[in-house]
Amino acid sequence: MRRWSGHCCRCLPTWNARASRSTATSSRGYRQASRRASRVSKNLGSPRQLGELLFDQLKLPGGKRTKNGQWETRAGLLDDLAANEELPEDARKLINTMLEWRQLSKLKSTYTDALPLHVNAQSARIHTSYALAATTTGRLASTDPNLQNIPVRTKEGREIRTAFIAEKGAQLISADYSQIELRVLAHMADIPQLKKAFADGLDIHAMTASETRRRAKAINFGIIYGISAFGLANQLGISRQEAGEYIATYFKRFPGIRDYMETTKKFAHDHGYVETVFGRRVHYPEINTKNPSMRGFLERAAINAPIQGSAADIIRRAMVRMPSALESAGLAHTTMLLQVHDELIFEAREAEIATALPLVQKVMEQAPEPIVKFSVPIHVDAKAASNWEAAH
DNA sequence: CGAACGGGCCAC
DNA sequence: AAACGTGGCCCGTTCG
CATH class of the missing domain: 1.10.150.20 (5' to 3' exonuclease, C-terminal subdomain)
Incomplete structure (x- = not known):
């Protein structure tokens, strides 16, 4: 039994249709156009065909094969290739175009196109499912859709985050543990x-x-x-x-x-x-394999598990205590929405934000207690804004 | 036609 | 031999 059956998480903020509307050409259309324009008939969206073009036909140096014998075309490898000034200008340009296409088509297919399909007609929100016992270390896993891998690294990616917005009269609070695993x-x-x-x-x-x-x-x-x-x-x-x-x-x-x-x-x-710091065990029965x-x-994995697993325990403890803590503080319109490993996202009515911020911070920072008294400070940064990108 | 897999890539 | 941990999703490809 992998999935926690029954309930999804609480509601996600409404999807901002304006921000999510895509004006980009469909990937299929793009590929057809590039095929027509190219002398070689290739679907460069396919890693195999891109690899064959770069390393079999153009004979570019530095090709490596995957374990199945395909040419590797990872971004890191293409980056190195494009940086090589010995290569023909048009080859480098092609590679850079492909890198850009990869990045944008990833964002479009996985997020911009897919997420609106998950908007629930009744709630007008996106609801994810959390699997509570799916990972070896004790982390949660989020599916259908996965809301634990919404882009944040690039400028274009962050645009997607701005589409997660709070209800009118409310804001989103993002509260995240600072460098929790190192602590x-x-x-x-x-x-x-x-x-x-x-x-x-x-x-x-x-x-x-x-x-x-x-x-x-x-x-x-x-x-x-x-x-x-x-x-x-x-x-x-x-x-x-x-x-x-x-x-x-x-x-x-x-x-x-x-x-x-x-x-x-x-x-x-x-x-x-x-064992995690709370004594929860993570089993590796095959670790003595030859x-x-x-x-x-x-x-x-066994070296990482106590660290990652302890951090997972800490945020779970905070999550378990959070609803009653909010209620006791009289915050009837502040709701825990999402967990992203070291971050909790809430939606709070504007009138409650000033109280909610220090409260969620306190619950999260004190989560190890009274079982474990940490010998380093646990620090949580919390911030409110109208959308997820701005709150993060 | 769908299932399974590999390659790739998004997050923490 | 592989080479840095935990996940999930998309696409292309192959297989039954």
Whole structure:
């Protein structure tokens, strides 16, 4: 039984039809037009055909194959290709056009076209379903539609967020845990330098910075995910050796993290499970497999699970307490709408916003108590605005 | 025709 | 051998 049967989440704000109306050409139309205009007859929307054009016909350098023998055409790879000044201008231009087309067609097909089809006729809102026991770590999963992956990274993507609006006379509140997984790590692994940094309100990403903020962030996340020099090198486009030096520097700066990861790994091998900070178990019965790649994969998952799982426990505790907390505070017109892993979204009548903001912040920040007293501060940022993009 | 799968990519 | 964790959805392709 994967799905929590019966109910969807509470209502989502109304979909803003104005913002969601698309004026773009249909993808089919675009492809037909580009096929006519091209000397080679290809559907470049198909990764296979794009790969064949770039690497079989045009013989561009740097081609890699996927495990099934297809040419890889990931954005990261195409980025590198287009950056190569040795390549013919028209090839680079084609690649950049394809990257742009990929980005826009992704947004159109997955969000702009699809989301309006989910608007409920009665409520005039989009309702998602949350699966409560679908992930190994204890996170929720959102489906039909997934409202936990609404774009935010790019300017064009954020346009989609602006379409999630509050009722007239109300606003949306977005309240999100600040760097919750790094704080969980600092607490669970008991890293003095990391705990002090959070206690002092320092910017961890800036602190990690051996070079740029982008690299610092990648390392911080990499640590949580069970990093390897290879993976970090891949992501940052640096040499394996350089990546290895970053990791070594990180481990030196925060002594105890490497030990913690090794201890967690050993615990997983000895017991076949790991635990969140609240004692909830995440089982890895196959972790002692002799298959090296599977073993490595399970080890990284087992290192990540207590961190990701503890953060999932914390926000669940906040969610369980939230309705009664709102009611006790007399906030009858403030409603919890959505959960996005480290963020809760509410709709609140304007008259209630000033009270709701500090209340939801408090419930979220105190969620570990009284079971666990965190040795680092848990911090929540909360903000109200008329649409999701502005509130975030 | 639908199911299953791979590739790709959106989020945290 | 793979190489950074957790998910879900879309498209193209293949298969029955």
